[in-house]
Amino acid sequence: MIFPEWTIGNTIIYAFLALAAISVGPLEYFGRAMMAYSKFRPASGISTRAGMVILYSAPLAALVVSALSYLSSPTTIQWIVFASVFIHFAKRVLESLFVHKYSGPIGVFTTLMIAGFYSLAAFIIGWLNRMPLQTMDTWFYLGMALFVLGIIGNFIQHKRLAELRKDSMEYKIPSGGLFDYVVCPHYLFEIITWLGIFLLSRHLGALLVLIFITAYLSTRSIRTLAWYREKFKDFPADRKGIIPFVL
Numbered sequence: 377m378i379f380p381e382w383t384i385g386n387t388i389i390y391a392f393l394a395l396a397a398i399s400v401g402p403l404e405y406f407g408r409a410m411m412a413y414s415k416f417r418p419a420s421g422i423s424t425r426a427g428m429v430i431l432y433s434a435p436l437a438a439l440v441v442s443a444l445s446y447l448s449s450p451t452t453i454q455w456i457v458f459a460s461v462f463i464h465f466a467k468r469v470l471e472s473l474f475v476h477k478y479s480g481p482i483g484v485f486t487t488l489m490i491a492g493f494y495s496l497a498a499f500i501i502g503w504l505n506r507m508p509l510q511t512m513d514t515w516f517y518l519g520m521a522l523f524v525l526g527i528i529g530n531f532i533q534h535k536r537l538a539e540l541r542k543d544s545m546e547y548k549i550p551s552g553g554l555f556d557y558v559v560c561p562h563y564l565f566e567i568i569t570w571l572g573i574f575l576l577s578r579h580l581g582a583l584l585v586l587i588f589i590t591a592y593l594s595t596r597s598i599r600t601l602a603w604y605r606e607k608f609k610d611f612p613a614d615r616k617g618i619i620p621f622v623l
């Protein structure tokens with residue numbers, strides 16, 4: 377793990393990140409950090425497609441700005457770390473445009489909040505990448521494998537969700553593949569993607585981003601499971617939120 381120099385500035389930044397990572401789970405669980413989109417969307421707002429494109433494009437810009445000092449001649453490791461974060465957000469822009477079928481708006485505040493968090497996460501990882509790992513060790517190769525697995529798995533689940541909307545924009549009970557076990561397999565693969573990015577970067581900042589995302593998505597999957605149980609009386613009782621048979 378690569379730790380920062382513990383200057384006063386860094387200590388404040390890392391304390392803020394740690395606090396956010398620890399508190400986002402409980403806040404989401406008790407409905408204090410619910411992002412107002414999808415099943416928990418507000419009655420009015422902006423087009424979800426537009427909102428998603430904005431909130432996934434902003435981190436791409438933040439990433440490029442954070443990497444300006446080494447982008448002209450990166451080491452192989454710097455290039456891989458940069459590319460992993462870039463590919464993740466670029467994929468999400470493209471999925472928002474061409475894969476997802478949204479049935480309503482997204483809140484403006486939510487759009488700005490998520491854009492801000494993603495931009496901060498992308499900037500931190502891009503900025504820390506000025507001082508990358510010196511060599512590619514076993515964990516680095518595992519990171520590459522997990523990143524690819526996460527990206528592909530996440531995309532496949534998004535395709536399955538979009539296929540539910542072939543005939544109508546109503547919500548349906550998803551099924552097939554991992555959806556037979558959990559309601560949010562796409563979140564599971566998103567976490568695997570960020571685990572991969574952390575193993576590639578190996579900076580403490582990237583670990584805090586991973587913890588934040590894991591806590592947020594795990595609790596949102598619990599809320600999503602509760603939403604399905606309430607909406608569909610015939611909802612399978614043994615289905616979980618994000619980890620088959622466990623959570």
Ligand SMILES: NC(=O)c1ccc[n+]([C@@H]2O[C@H](COP(=O)([O-])OP(=O)(O)OC[C@H]3O[C@@H](n4cnc5c(N)ncnc54)[C@H](OP(=O)(O)O)[C@@H]3O)[C@@H](O)[C@H]2O)c1
Pocket residue numbers: 413414415424476477478479480530537538540541546547548549550562563566589592593
């Ligand atoms: N890194 C993070 O912190 C983070 C957080 C959240 C999301 N994400 C990423 O964004 C991706 C999408 O997340 P999300 O929260 O938007 O997922 P989601 O709420 O499951 O929605 C994904 C898409 O599927 C549709 N959908 C969901 N459930 C459906 C159902 N039962 N029947 C028909 N259509 C359904 C949604 O339509 P509606 O819009 O009409 O609901 C939306 O178009 C995640 O997989 C992840 O990659 C990342």
